[in-house]
Amino acid sequence: MATRKKTGRRHPLASAALLIIGLVAAGGASAAVSTVANAEPSGAAAHSQALTMQDGAELFRANCASCHGLNAEGTENGVSLIGVGAASVDFQVMTGRMPMAFQGPQALQRDPQFTQEQSDAMGDWIASLAPGPERPSDELLDTAQVDDEGVANGGVLFRINCAMCHNVAGAGGALTEGKFAPNLHDIDAAHIYEAMLTGPQNMPVFNDNNISPEEKREIIAYLHYLDENPSPGGFDLGALGPVSEGLFIWIFGLGGVVAITVWLTSRPN
Incomplete structure:
Protein backbone atom coordinates (compact mmCIF):
# COMPACT_ATOMS: atom_id res chain seq x y z
CA MET A 1 0.00 0.00 0.00
CA ALA A 2 1.52 3.30 -1.03
CA THR A 3 2.05 5.96 1.59
CA ARG A 4 1.62 9.69 0.97
CA LYS A 5 4.94 11.46 0.75
CA LYS A 6 5.37 14.32 3.19
CA THR A 7 6.22 17.55 1.45
CA GLY A 8 7.22 19.50 4.60
CA ARG A 9 5.00 22.43 3.57
CA ARG A 10 2.81 24.24 6.04
CA HIS A 11 -0.91 24.26 5.70
CA PRO A 12 -1.97 27.44 3.82
CA LEU A 13 -3.91 28.66 6.88
CA ALA A 14 -1.07 28.05 9.37
CA SER A 15 0.39 31.56 9.06
CA ALA A 16 -3.02 33.18 9.44
CA ALA A 17 -3.74 31.03 12.52
CA LEU A 18 -0.42 32.00 14.10
CA LEU A 19 -1.13 35.68 13.41
CA ILE A 20 -4.57 35.45 15.02
CA ILE A 21 -3.15 33.65 18.07
CA GLY A 22 -0.48 36.33 18.42
CA LEU A 23 -3.02 39.16 18.19
CA VAL A 24 -5.30 37.51 20.77
CA ALA A 25 -2.34 37.00 23.14
CA ALA A 26 -1.21 40.62 22.73
CA GLY A 27 -4.75 41.90 23.29
CA GLY A 28 -5.12 39.78 26.42
CA ALA A 29 -1.83 41.05 27.82
CA SER A 30 -2.81 44.66 27.11
CA ALA A 31 -6.20 44.17 28.82
CA ALA A 32 -4.50 42.63 31.85
CA VAL A 33 -2.07 45.55 32.17
CA SER A 34 -4.93 48.04 31.82
CA THR A 35 -6.96 46.23 34.49
CA VAL A 36 -4.06 46.30 36.94
CA ALA A 37 -3.36 49.97 36.18
CA ASN A 38 -6.97 50.94 36.80
CA ALA A 39 -7.48 48.78 39.89
CA GLU A 40 -9.04 50.57 42.81
CA PRO A 41 -6.52 51.28 45.58
CA SER A 42 -7.08 49.84 49.02
CA GLY A 43 -6.63 51.20 52.52
CA ALA A 44 -6.18 54.95 52.75
CA ALA A 45 -7.31 55.60 49.18
CA ALA A 46 -10.74 54.14 49.90
CA HIS A 47 -11.47 56.62 52.64
CA SER A 48 -13.22 59.86 51.70
CA GLN A 49 -13.94 61.77 54.91
CA ALA A 50 -12.75 65.37 55.35
CA GLY A 85 0.37 74.61 42.83
CA ALA A 86 -2.84 72.83 43.75
CA ALA A 87 -4.19 73.13 40.17
CA SER A 88 -1.43 70.91 38.81
CA VAL A 89 -2.02 68.29 41.51
CA ASP A 90 -5.75 68.23 40.82
CA PHE A 91 -5.22 67.82 37.07
CA GLN A 92 -2.60 65.09 37.33
CA VAL A 93 -4.26 63.09 40.12
CA MET A 94 -7.93 63.38 39.14
CA THR A 95 -7.28 62.46 35.50
CA GLY A 96 -5.42 59.37 36.71
CA ARG A 97 -2.14 60.41 35.13
CA MET A 98 -0.47 60.31 38.53
CA PRO A 99 0.72 58.09 40.05
CA MET A 100 2.04 56.75 36.75
CA ALA A 101 1.21 53.11 36.03
CA PHE A 102 4.58 52.67 34.30
CA GLN A 103 7.37 54.81 32.89
CA GLY A 104 6.76 55.91 29.32
CA PRO A 105 6.95 58.88 26.95
CA GLN A 106 4.09 60.53 28.86
CA ALA A 107 1.58 59.76 31.59
CA LEU A 108 -1.64 58.20 30.29
CA GLN A 109 -5.15 59.19 31.36
CA ARG A 110 -6.97 56.49 33.35
CA ASP A 111 -9.37 56.11 36.28
CA PRO A 112 -8.21 58.24 39.27
CA GLN A 113 -6.61 56.33 42.11
CA PHE A 114 -7.70 58.83 44.78
CA THR A 115 -10.90 60.56 45.80
CA GLN A 116 -11.41 64.27 45.20
CA GLU A 117 -10.94 64.93 48.94
CA GLN A 118 -7.60 63.13 48.96
CA SER A 119 -6.45 64.98 45.85
CA ASP A 120 -7.45 68.31 47.42
CA ALA A 121 -5.55 67.46 50.61
CA MET A 122 -2.38 66.65 48.66
CA GLY A 123 -2.86 69.79 46.57
CA ASP A 124 -3.21 71.95 49.67
CA TRP A 125 0.03 70.50 51.07
CA ILE A 126 1.90 71.07 47.78
CA ALA A 127 0.52 74.63 47.66
CA SER A 128 1.83 75.26 51.20
CA LEU A 129 5.42 74.58 50.06
CA ALA A 130 5.51 77.48 47.57
CA PRO A 131 3.07 79.70 45.65
CA GLY A 132 1.56 78.19 42.51
CA PRO A 133 -1.62 78.13 40.39
CA GLU A 134 -4.75 77.51 42.45
CA ARG A 135 -7.68 75.29 41.53
CA PRO A 136 -10.22 77.27 39.47
CA SER A 137 -13.37 78.45 41.22
CA ASP A 138 -16.87 77.43 40.12
CA GLU A 139 -17.38 80.95 38.74
CA LEU A 140 -14.43 80.57 36.36
CA LEU A 141 -15.85 77.26 35.10
CA ASP A 142 -19.45 78.42 34.64
CA THR A 143 -19.97 78.33 30.88
CA ALA A 144 -23.72 79.00 31.18
CA GLN A 145 -23.02 82.72 31.02
CA VAL A 146 -21.06 82.39 27.76
CA ASP A 147 -23.26 83.49 24.83
CA ASP A 148 -22.99 82.41 21.18
CA GLU A 149 -20.49 85.18 20.43
CA GLY A 150 -18.33 83.97 23.31
CA VAL A 151 -18.46 80.38 22.02
CA ALA A 152 -17.40 81.59 18.57
CA ASN A 153 -14.54 83.57 20.12
CA GLY A 154 -13.55 80.46 22.07
CA GLY A 155 -13.35 78.59 18.76
CA VAL A 156 -11.06 81.27 17.32
CA LEU A 157 -8.81 81.16 20.39
CA PHE A 158 -8.70 77.38 20.29
CA ARG A 159 -7.74 77.29 16.60
CA ILE A 160 -4.99 79.89 17.16
CA ASN A 161 -3.48 78.41 20.32
CA CYS A 162 -4.40 74.73 20.49
CA ALA A 163 -5.41 73.26 17.12
CA MET A 164 -1.84 72.67 15.90
CA CYS A 165 -1.56 69.86 18.47
CA HIS A 166 -5.12 68.94 19.45
CA ASN A 167 -6.69 69.23 15.96
CA VAL A 168 -9.32 71.84 15.01
CA ALA A 169 -12.07 69.54 16.33
CA GLY A 170 -10.23 68.62 19.55
CA ALA A 171 -9.67 65.07 18.32
CA GLY A 172 -6.02 65.00 19.43
CA GLY A 173 -2.92 64.20 17.42
CA ALA A 174 0.51 62.59 17.38
CA LEU A 175 3.64 64.39 18.56
CA THR A 176 7.30 63.33 18.50
CA GLU A 177 9.02 60.46 20.33
CA GLY A 178 5.84 58.54 21.10
CA LYS A 179 4.06 61.49 22.71
CA PHE A 180 0.63 62.75 21.74
CA ALA A 181 -1.90 65.51 22.31
CA PRO A 182 -4.97 63.85 23.87
CA ASN A 183 -8.54 63.90 22.63
CA LEU A 184 -10.46 66.76 24.30
CA HIS A 185 -14.00 65.41 24.02
CA ASP A 186 -16.04 64.91 27.21
CA ILE A 187 -13.34 66.41 29.47
CA ASP A 188 -14.29 68.00 32.80
CA ALA A 189 -14.23 71.81 32.64
CA ALA A 190 -11.90 72.05 35.65
CA HIS A 191 -9.33 69.79 34.01
CA ILE A 192 -9.39 71.81 30.75
CA TYR A 193 -8.86 75.02 32.72
CA GLU A 194 -6.09 73.48 34.84
CA ALA A 195 -4.31 72.13 31.75
CA MET A 196 -4.23 75.62 30.23
CA LEU A 197 -3.07 77.09 33.53
CA THR A 198 -0.30 74.59 34.31
CA GLY A 199 0.88 73.22 30.94
CA PRO A 200 1.12 69.48 31.64
CA GLN A 201 3.29 67.12 29.58
CA ASN A 202 4.33 68.92 26.35
CA MET A 203 1.63 71.57 26.57
CA PRO A 204 2.73 75.21 26.97
CA VAL A 205 1.51 77.26 29.93
CA PHE A 206 -1.27 79.74 29.14
CA ASN A 207 -1.29 82.00 32.18
CA ASP A 208 -3.81 84.78 32.65
CA ASN A 209 -1.57 87.21 30.76
CA ASN A 210 -1.63 84.97 27.68
CA ILE A 211 -5.26 83.90 27.83
CA SER A 212 -7.51 85.66 30.33
CA PRO A 213 -9.84 83.73 32.67
CA GLU A 214 -12.80 84.86 30.56
CA GLU A 215 -11.15 83.60 27.38
CA LYS A 216 -10.32 80.27 29.04
CA ARG A 217 -14.00 79.93 29.91
CA GLU A 218 -14.92 80.66 26.27
CA ILE A 219 -12.52 77.95 25.07
CA ILE A 220 -14.15 75.48 27.48
CA ALA A 221 -17.57 76.52 26.20
CA TYR A 222 -16.41 75.92 22.62
CA LEU A 223 -15.13 72.41 23.46
CA HIS A 224 -18.39 71.58 25.21
CA TYR A 225 -20.25 72.90 22.15
CA LEU A 226 -18.32 70.37 20.03
CA ASP A 227 -19.36 67.61 22.46
CA GLU A 228 -23.02 68.52 22.10
CA ASN A 229 -23.05 69.12 18.33
CA PRO A 230 -21.71 66.23 16.22
CA SER A 231 -20.56 66.72 12.64
CA PRO A 232 -23.50 68.06 10.57
CA GLY A 233 -22.05 66.43 7.46
CA GLY A 234 -22.46 62.87 8.74
CA PHE A 235 -19.48 60.56 9.19
CA ASP A 236 -16.54 62.77 10.20
CA LEU A 237 -13.68 60.31 9.47
CA GLY A 238 -12.44 60.78 13.03
CA ALA A 239 -12.15 64.57 12.60
CA LEU A 240 -8.57 64.08 11.38
CA GLY A 241 -8.53 67.38 9.55
CA PRO A 242 -8.74 68.55 5.92
CA VAL A 243 -5.36 67.11 4.81
CA SER A 244 -5.97 63.59 6.10
CA GLU A 245 -9.61 63.56 5.04
CA GLY A 246 -8.69 64.92 1.59
CA LEU A 247 -6.06 62.19 1.24
CA PHE A 248 -8.71 59.62 2.19
CA ILE A 249 -11.00 60.89 -0.59
CA TRP A 250 -8.17 60.85 -3.14
CA ILE A 251 -7.07 57.31 -2.28
CA PHE A 252 -10.40 55.59 -1.69
CA GLY A 253 -12.84 57.86 -3.53
CA LEU A 254 -10.83 58.39 -6.71
CA GLY A 255 -9.37 54.87 -6.44
CA GLY A 256 -12.88 53.45 -6.28
CA VAL A 257 -13.92 55.41 -9.39
CA VAL A 258 -10.84 54.12 -11.28
CA ALA A 259 -11.52 50.53 -10.15
CA ILE A 260 -15.16 50.70 -11.30
CA THR A 261 -14.09 52.21 -14.63
CA VAL A 262 -11.56 49.41 -15.22
CA TRP A 263 -14.14 46.79 -14.31
CA LEU A 264 -16.78 48.25 -16.65
CA THR A 265 -14.40 48.52 -19.60
CA SER A 266 -13.02 45.01 -19.09
CA ARG A 267 -16.42 43.26 -19.22
CA PRO A 268 -16.74 43.09 -23.05
CA ASN A 269 -13.35 41.36 -23.20
Whole structure:
Protein backbone atom coordinates (compact mmCIF):
# COMPACT_ATOMS: atom_id res chain seq x y z
CA MET A 1 0.00 0.00 0.00
CA ALA A 2 1.52 3.30 -1.03
CA THR A 3 2.05 5.96 1.59
CA ARG A 4 1.62 9.69 0.97
CA LYS A 5 4.94 11.46 0.75
CA LYS A 6 5.37 14.32 3.19
CA THR A 7 6.22 17.55 1.45
CA GLY A 8 7.22 19.50 4.60
CA ARG A 9 5.00 22.43 3.57
CA ARG A 10 2.81 24.24 6.04
CA HIS A 11 -0.91 24.26 5.70
CA PRO A 12 -1.97 27.44 3.82
CA LEU A 13 -3.91 28.66 6.88
CA ALA A 14 -1.07 28.05 9.37
CA SER A 15 0.39 31.56 9.06
CA ALA A 16 -3.02 33.18 9.44
CA ALA A 17 -3.74 31.03 12.52
CA LEU A 18 -0.42 32.00 14.10
CA LEU A 19 -1.13 35.68 13.41
CA ILE A 20 -4.57 35.45 15.02
CA ILE A 21 -3.15 33.65 18.07
CA GLY A 22 -0.48 36.33 18.42
CA LEU A 23 -3.02 39.16 18.19
CA VAL A 24 -5.30 37.51 20.77
CA ALA A 25 -2.34 37.00 23.14
CA ALA A 26 -1.21 40.62 22.73
CA GLY A 27 -4.75 41.90 23.29
CA GLY A 28 -5.12 39.78 26.42
CA ALA A 29 -1.83 41.05 27.82
CA SER A 30 -2.81 44.66 27.11
CA ALA A 31 -6.20 44.17 28.82
CA ALA A 32 -4.50 42.63 31.85
CA VAL A 33 -2.07 45.55 32.17
CA SER A 34 -4.93 48.04 31.82
CA THR A 35 -6.96 46.23 34.49
CA VAL A 36 -4.06 46.30 36.94
CA ALA A 37 -3.36 49.97 36.18
CA ASN A 38 -6.97 50.94 36.80
CA ALA A 39 -7.48 48.78 39.89
CA GLU A 40 -9.04 50.57 42.81
CA PRO A 41 -6.52 51.28 45.58
CA SER A 42 -7.08 49.84 49.02
CA GLY A 43 -6.63 51.20 52.52
CA ALA A 44 -6.18 54.95 52.75
CA ALA A 45 -7.31 55.60 49.18
CA ALA A 46 -10.74 54.14 49.90
CA HIS A 47 -11.47 56.62 52.64
CA SER A 48 -13.22 59.86 51.70
CA GLN A 49 -13.94 61.77 54.91
CA ALA A 50 -12.75 65.37 55.35
CA LEU A 51 -8.97 65.42 55.23
CA THR A 52 -6.41 67.90 56.52
CA MET A 53 -3.24 69.22 54.93
CA GLN A 54 -1.26 66.83 57.12
CA ASP A 55 -3.30 63.94 55.73
CA GLY A 56 -2.34 65.19 52.28
CA ALA A 57 1.35 65.16 53.23
CA GLU A 58 1.05 61.57 54.46
CA LEU A 59 -0.78 60.47 51.32
CA PHE A 60 1.87 62.13 49.18
CA ARG A 61 4.75 60.48 51.04
CA ALA A 62 3.07 57.08 50.85
CA ASN A 63 2.22 57.23 47.14
CA CYS A 64 4.36 59.86 45.39
CA ALA A 65 7.61 60.30 47.32
CA SER A 66 9.39 57.40 45.60
CA CYS A 67 9.57 59.56 42.46
CA HIS A 68 9.11 63.14 43.70
CA GLY A 69 10.95 62.97 47.05
CA LEU A 70 9.67 63.06 50.62
CA ASN A 71 9.35 66.85 50.51
CA ALA A 72 8.41 67.11 46.81
CA GLU A 73 11.95 68.25 46.03
CA GLY A 74 12.21 65.84 43.09
CA THR A 75 14.50 62.90 42.33
CA GLU A 76 16.14 61.44 39.24
CA ASN A 77 12.81 59.65 38.60
CA GLY A 78 10.48 62.61 39.02
CA VAL A 79 10.51 66.40 38.83
CA SER A 80 10.27 68.78 41.77
CA LEU A 81 6.70 69.74 42.62
CA ILE A 82 7.61 72.82 44.63
CA GLY A 83 5.70 75.71 43.08
CA VAL A 84 3.43 73.69 40.76
CA GLY A 85 0.37 74.61 42.83
CA ALA A 86 -2.84 72.83 43.75
CA ALA A 87 -4.19 73.13 40.17
CA SER A 88 -1.43 70.91 38.81
CA VAL A 89 -2.02 68.29 41.51
CA ASP A 90 -5.75 68.23 40.82
CA PHE A 91 -5.22 67.82 37.07
CA GLN A 92 -2.60 65.09 37.33
CA VAL A 93 -4.26 63.09 40.12
CA MET A 94 -7.93 63.38 39.14
CA THR A 95 -7.28 62.46 35.50
CA GLY A 96 -5.42 59.37 36.71
CA ARG A 97 -2.14 60.41 35.13
CA MET A 98 -0.47 60.31 38.53
CA PRO A 99 0.72 58.09 40.05
CA MET A 100 2.04 56.75 36.75
CA ALA A 101 1.21 53.11 36.03
CA PHE A 102 4.58 52.67 34.30
CA GLN A 103 7.37 54.81 32.89
CA GLY A 104 6.76 55.91 29.32
CA PRO A 105 6.95 58.88 26.95
CA GLN A 106 4.09 60.53 28.86
CA ALA A 107 1.58 59.76 31.59
CA LEU A 108 -1.64 58.20 30.29
CA GLN A 109 -5.15 59.19 31.36
CA ARG A 110 -6.97 56.49 33.35
CA ASP A 111 -9.37 56.11 36.28
CA PRO A 112 -8.21 58.24 39.27
CA GLN A 113 -6.61 56.33 42.11
CA PHE A 114 -7.70 58.83 44.78
CA THR A 115 -10.90 60.56 45.80
CA GLN A 116 -11.41 64.27 45.20
CA GLU A 117 -10.94 64.93 48.94
CA GLN A 118 -7.60 63.13 48.96
CA SER A 119 -6.45 64.98 45.85
CA ASP A 120 -7.45 68.31 47.42
CA ALA A 121 -5.55 67.46 50.61
CA MET A 122 -2.38 66.65 48.66
CA GLY A 123 -2.86 69.79 46.57
CA ASP A 124 -3.21 71.95 49.67
CA TRP A 125 0.03 70.50 51.07
CA ILE A 126 1.90 71.07 47.78
CA ALA A 127 0.52 74.63 47.66
CA SER A 128 1.83 75.26 51.20
CA LEU A 129 5.42 74.58 50.06
CA ALA A 130 5.51 77.48 47.57
CA PRO A 131 3.07 79.70 45.65
CA GLY A 132 1.56 78.19 42.51
CA PRO A 133 -1.62 78.13 40.39
CA GLU A 134 -4.75 77.51 42.45
CA ARG A 135 -7.68 75.29 41.53
CA PRO A 136 -10.22 77.27 39.47
CA SER A 137 -13.37 78.45 41.22
CA ASP A 138 -16.87 77.43 40.12
CA GLU A 139 -17.38 80.95 38.74
CA LEU A 140 -14.43 80.57 36.36
CA LEU A 141 -15.85 77.26 35.10
CA ASP A 142 -19.45 78.42 34.64
CA THR A 143 -19.97 78.33 30.88
CA ALA A 144 -23.72 79.00 31.18
CA GLN A 145 -23.02 82.72 31.02
CA VAL A 146 -21.06 82.39 27.76
CA ASP A 147 -23.26 83.49 24.83
CA ASP A 148 -22.99 82.41 21.18
CA GLU A 149 -20.49 85.18 20.43
CA GLY A 150 -18.33 83.97 23.31
CA VAL A 151 -18.46 80.38 22.02
CA ALA A 152 -17.40 81.59 18.57
CA ASN A 153 -14.54 83.57 20.12
CA GLY A 154 -13.55 80.46 22.07
CA GLY A 155 -13.35 78.59 18.76
CA VAL A 156 -11.06 81.27 17.32
CA LEU A 157 -8.81 81.16 20.39
CA PHE A 158 -8.70 77.38 20.29
CA ARG A 159 -7.74 77.29 16.60
CA ILE A 160 -4.99 79.89 17.16
CA ASN A 161 -3.48 78.41 20.32
CA CYS A 162 -4.40 74.73 20.49
CA ALA A 163 -5.41 73.26 17.12
CA MET A 164 -1.84 72.67 15.90
CA CYS A 165 -1.56 69.86 18.47
CA HIS A 166 -5.12 68.94 19.45
CA ASN A 167 -6.69 69.23 15.96
CA VAL A 168 -9.32 71.84 15.01
CA ALA A 169 -12.07 69.54 16.33
CA GLY A 170 -10.23 68.62 19.55
CA ALA A 171 -9.67 65.07 18.32
CA GLY A 172 -6.02 65.00 19.43
CA GLY A 173 -2.92 64.20 17.42
CA ALA A 174 0.51 62.59 17.38
CA LEU A 175 3.64 64.39 18.56
CA THR A 176 7.30 63.33 18.50
CA GLU A 177 9.02 60.46 20.33
CA GLY A 178 5.84 58.54 21.10
CA LYS A 179 4.06 61.49 22.71
CA PHE A 180 0.63 62.75 21.74
CA ALA A 181 -1.90 65.51 22.31
CA PRO A 182 -4.97 63.85 23.87
CA ASN A 183 -8.54 63.90 22.63
CA LEU A 184 -10.46 66.76 24.30
CA HIS A 185 -14.00 65.41 24.02
CA ASP A 186 -16.04 64.91 27.21
CA ILE A 187 -13.34 66.41 29.47
CA ASP A 188 -14.29 68.00 32.80
CA ALA A 189 -14.23 71.81 32.64
CA ALA A 190 -11.90 72.05 35.65
CA HIS A 191 -9.33 69.79 34.01
CA ILE A 192 -9.39 71.81 30.75
CA TYR A 193 -8.86 75.02 32.72
CA GLU A 194 -6.09 73.48 34.84
CA ALA A 195 -4.31 72.13 31.75
CA MET A 196 -4.23 75.62 30.23
CA LEU A 197 -3.07 77.09 33.53
CA THR A 198 -0.30 74.59 34.31
CA GLY A 199 0.88 73.22 30.94
CA PRO A 200 1.12 69.48 31.64
CA GLN A 201 3.29 67.12 29.58
CA ASN A 202 4.33 68.92 26.35
CA MET A 203 1.63 71.57 26.57
CA PRO A 204 2.73 75.21 26.97
CA VAL A 205 1.51 77.26 29.93
CA PHE A 206 -1.27 79.74 29.14
CA ASN A 207 -1.29 82.00 32.18
CA ASP A 208 -3.81 84.78 32.65
CA ASN A 209 -1.57 87.21 30.76
CA ASN A 210 -1.63 84.97 27.68
CA ILE A 211 -5.26 83.90 27.83
CA SER A 212 -7.51 85.66 30.33
CA PRO A 213 -9.84 83.73 32.67
CA GLU A 214 -12.80 84.86 30.56
CA GLU A 215 -11.15 83.60 27.38
CA LYS A 216 -10.32 80.27 29.04
CA ARG A 217 -14.00 79.93 29.91
CA GLU A 218 -14.92 80.66 26.27
CA ILE A 219 -12.52 77.95 25.07
CA ILE A 220 -14.15 75.48 27.48
CA ALA A 221 -17.57 76.52 26.20
CA TYR A 222 -16.41 75.92 22.62
CA LEU A 223 -15.13 72.41 23.46
CA HIS A 224 -18.39 71.58 25.21
CA TYR A 225 -20.25 72.90 22.15
CA LEU A 226 -18.32 70.37 20.03
CA ASP A 227 -19.36 67.61 22.46
CA GLU A 228 -23.02 68.52 22.10
CA ASN A 229 -23.05 69.12 18.33
CA PRO A 230 -21.71 66.23 16.22
CA SER A 231 -20.56 66.72 12.64
CA PRO A 232 -23.50 68.06 10.57
CA GLY A 233 -22.05 66.43 7.46
CA GLY A 234 -22.46 62.87 8.74
CA PHE A 235 -19.48 60.56 9.19
CA ASP A 236 -16.54 62.77 10.20
CA LEU A 237 -13.68 60.31 9.47
CA GLY A 238 -12.44 60.78 13.03
CA ALA A 239 -12.15 64.57 12.60
CA LEU A 240 -8.57 64.08 11.38
CA GLY A 241 -8.53 67.38 9.55
CA PRO A 242 -8.74 68.55 5.92
CA VAL A 243 -5.36 67.11 4.81
CA SER A 244 -5.97 63.59 6.10
CA GLU A 245 -9.61 63.56 5.04
CA GLY A 246 -8.69 64.92 1.59
CA LEU A 247 -6.06 62.19 1.24
CA PHE A 248 -8.71 59.62 2.19
CA ILE A 249 -11.00 60.89 -0.59
CA TRP A 250 -8.17 60.85 -3.14
CA ILE A 251 -7.07 57.31 -2.28
CA PHE A 252 -10.40 55.59 -1.69
CA GLY A 253 -12.84 57.86 -3.53
CA LEU A 254 -10.83 58.39 -6.71
CA GLY A 255 -9.37 54.87 -6.44
CA GLY A 256 -12.88 53.45 -6.28
CA VAL A 257 -13.92 55.41 -9.39
CA VAL A 258 -10.84 54.12 -11.28
CA ALA A 259 -11.52 50.53 -10.15
CA ILE A 260 -15.16 50.70 -11.30
CA THR A 261 -14.09 52.21 -14.63
CA VAL A 262 -11.56 49.41 -15.22
CA TRP A 263 -14.14 46.79 -14.31
CA LEU A 264 -16.78 48.25 -16.65
CA THR A 265 -14.40 48.52 -19.60
CA SER A 266 -13.02 45.01 -19.09
CA ARG A 267 -16.42 43.26 -19.22
CA PRO A 268 -16.74 43.09 -23.05
CA ASN A 269 -13.35 41.36 -23.20
